[in-house]
Amino acid sequence: MRGETALIGLDWGTTTLRVYRFGASGELLERRRAELGILRVVNGAFEDALFSTIGDWLTAEKEVAVIASGMITSRQGWVETPYLPCPAGAEELAAALTGRRLRSGHRILFVPGLSTRGADGMPDVMRGEETQILGALAAGVSARLLILPGTHSKWVRCAGDRIAHFATMMTGEFYDVLRRHSILGRLMEGDAPDAEAFARGVAFGTREDAASGGLLRRLFSVRSLGLCEEIPAGGLASYLSGLLIGSELREGRAMFGDAGPLGLIGETGLVRRYREALAACGREGAALPGDPAARGLFLLARRAGVTPG
Amino acid sequence: MRGETALIGLDWGTTTLRVYRFGASGELLERRRAELGILRVVNGAFEDALFSTIGDWLTAEKEVAVIASGMITSRQGWVETPYLPCPAGAEELAAALTGRRLRSGHRILFVPGLSTRGADGMPDVMRGEETQILGALAAGVSARLLILPGTHSKWVRCAGDRIAHFATMMTGEFYDVLRRHSILGRLMEGDAPDAEAFARGVAFGTREDAASGGLLRRLFSVRSLGLCEEIPAGGLASYLSGLLIGSELREGRAMFGDAGPLGLIGETGLVRRYREALAACGREGAALPGDPAARGLFLLARRAGVTPG
Numbered sequence: 001m002r003g004e005t006a007l008i009g010l011d012w013g014t015t016t017l018r019v020y021r022f023g024a025s026g027e028l029l030e031r032r033r034a035e036l037g038i039l040r041v042v043n044g045a046f047e048d049a050l051f052s053t054i055g056d057w058l059t060a061e062k063e064v065a066v067i068a069s070g071m072i073t074s075r076q077g078w079v080e081t082p083y084l085p086c087p088a089g090a091e092e093l094a095a096a097l098t099g100r101r102l103r104s105g106h107r108i109l110f111v112p113g114l115s116t117r118g119a120d121g122m123p124d125v126m127r128g129e130e131t132q133i134l135g136a137l138a139a140g141v142s143a144r145l146l147i148l149p150g151t152h153s154k155w156v157r158c159a160g161d162r163i164a165h166f167a168t169m170m171t172g173e174f175y176d177v178l179r180r181h182s183i184l185g186r187l188m189e190g191d192a193p194d195a196e197a198f199a200r201g202v203a204f205g206t207r208e209d210a211a212s213g214g215l216l217r218r219l220f221s222v223r224s225l226g227l228c229e230e231i232p233a234g235g236l237a238s239y240l241s242g243l244l245i246g247s248e249l250r251e252g253r254a255m256f257g258d259a260g261p262l263g264l265i266g267e268t269g270l271v272r273r274y275r276e277a278l279a280a281c282g283r284e285g286a287a288l289p290g291d292p293a294a295r296g297l298f299l300l301a302r303r304a305g306v307t308p309g
Numbered sequence: 310m311r312g313e314t315a316l317i318g319l320d321w322g323t324t325t326l327r328v329y330r331f332g333a334s335g336e337l338l339e340r341r342r343a344e345l346g347i348l349r350v351v352n353g354a355f356e357d358a359l360f361s362t363i364g365d366w367l368t369a370e371k372e373v374a375v376i377a378s379g380m381i382t383s384r385q386g387w388v389e390t391p392y393l394p395c396p397a398g399a400e401e402l403a404a405a406l407t408g409r410r411l412r413s414g415h416r417i418l419f420v421p422g423l424s425t426r427g428a429d430g431m432p433d434v435m436r437g438e439e440t441q442i443l444g445a446l447a448a449g450v451s452a453r454l455l456i457l458p459g460t461h462s463k464w465v466r467c468a469g470d471r472i473a474h475f476a477t478m479m480t481g482e483f484y485d486v487l488r489r490h491s492i493l494g495r496l497m498e499g500d501a502p503d504a505e506a507f508a509r510g511v512a513f514g515t516r517e518d519a520a521s522g523g524l525l526r527r528l529f530s531v532r533s534l535g536l537c538e539e540i541p542a543g544g545l546a547s548y549l550s551g552l553l554i555g556s557e558l559r560e561g562r563a564m565f566g567d568a569g570p571l572g573l574i575g576e577t578g579l580v581r582r583y584r585e586a587l588a589a590c591g592r593e594g595a596a597l598p599g600d601p602a603a604r605g606l607f608l609l610a611r612r613a614g615v616t617p618g
Binding site for chain 1: 384424427428429431432433434461462476477478479480482483486487489490491492513516518519520521522523524525526527528529530532533534536537539553556557559560561563564
């Protein structure tokens, strides 16, 4: 193992566990990824899952601390932490870490999630994204409106280096569930990207005309355009993807306005599709580089004064 | 068997087959229902399914004609019929029936579906509802805007005794799919009706404020209100139902306006929920009585000059 481990970070989500080994200045010495998200760990055997992934790191360094963020702190996770209300930044989050000891004696700290409330009174929550956002802000991101596309996309308004407000949109889960379980998937053949069908979906999703209805009506076009053979069966999955991303941009614009630069944090392919959809609306989305979760985890640990042991 | 059979009608949908035996003046002599919708009939054995349901009717009356409407004429059905474009009424539909012979020698006629196109260019389709609507219009319904709630709700604008335009909304399927396959179902416990939670869902779904976003954001409230314990786990299914029905009313209002009387055609329990949701918006929906599919089937057969044999 090269380099002395100063901290171990865990970005532990629903489907994936990502782990980071840091040097004393926050430099990333090593990273790993295991398909051991919380929904794949049975009977609460999180500690076993952790040791199967980084047992060697822990054995080699008896005193190192571990810091974890993500759905691992949810009700279905390892340690349920309360939500911290917005606005909140590194200071509030670092002050609210929940500590435990592993059976190996290592100290593990859990980052809380964040909550907010819309002007309409509706609550919203996140777990894990707050750490990515702090990492992105620490990396000098200038945009104060960030989109984190995914299963549950987050739109996040930042003020200074704190998270002021956010909203969740179920875009990715809608795509998955409608494609696999609704009648919309029936006419689809394959999922090779079809740029033309994707663009057509974005155009209809972003269309502001109220007479086009909302998602309950617009989504039926996936079927009707297929039945009428106006989009080939091989393009319907791309059309659905474009329609949902376009609808997210329309909802996001209504909620967060369309002024100012936009930053995108997420998987490369997904960020590319969002950039294409934004460009179709005449808007630019800057893809934020690097590994914001790793940076955020190190930042929070340091801010909390975490030292080995 | 009481009374002489003049016509047999089939309302053959995705999950259910409903059959009607008519006397010479259209009086309903007998009805049956079998859980033999087209998705439950394997290997295209529709004729076997029909005989297992009404073999005795057909055996008793060698010359009677059969008329069928619904998803039975779709690509996944028995005989695929083309869509007839709107506006269309009994005259156009009766002139476009597709005929076949059963192996017993009986004549069977299939009612075509309808298609329309929105001002935004999007196509829409129906199969089966056209027959119900004609039946309702023949029964003297005065409302010219009809809602047929269901898996795929139809909003239908009538002009005189013809169907002028319509839009499909995937409300029922969304409820089913999101409840069973998305994270929204995870916190739910049971589905006993919760009137307060339903009303709260309707209120949020019908809310016009653009800053509340659309369905991608609003649906996440099913989870966030559950996590924040603002709606009990036992009420979340009712909240989801109210939110989706309320969203349908909001979309329908944007597309079809909110002037004039509204008629509702569908299952009693579902129509009741729609009436409650409409009342919360200060609007009345008249539940249309009787069995409009049966009436529509008899009407179309007579209009087509169908005689026994």
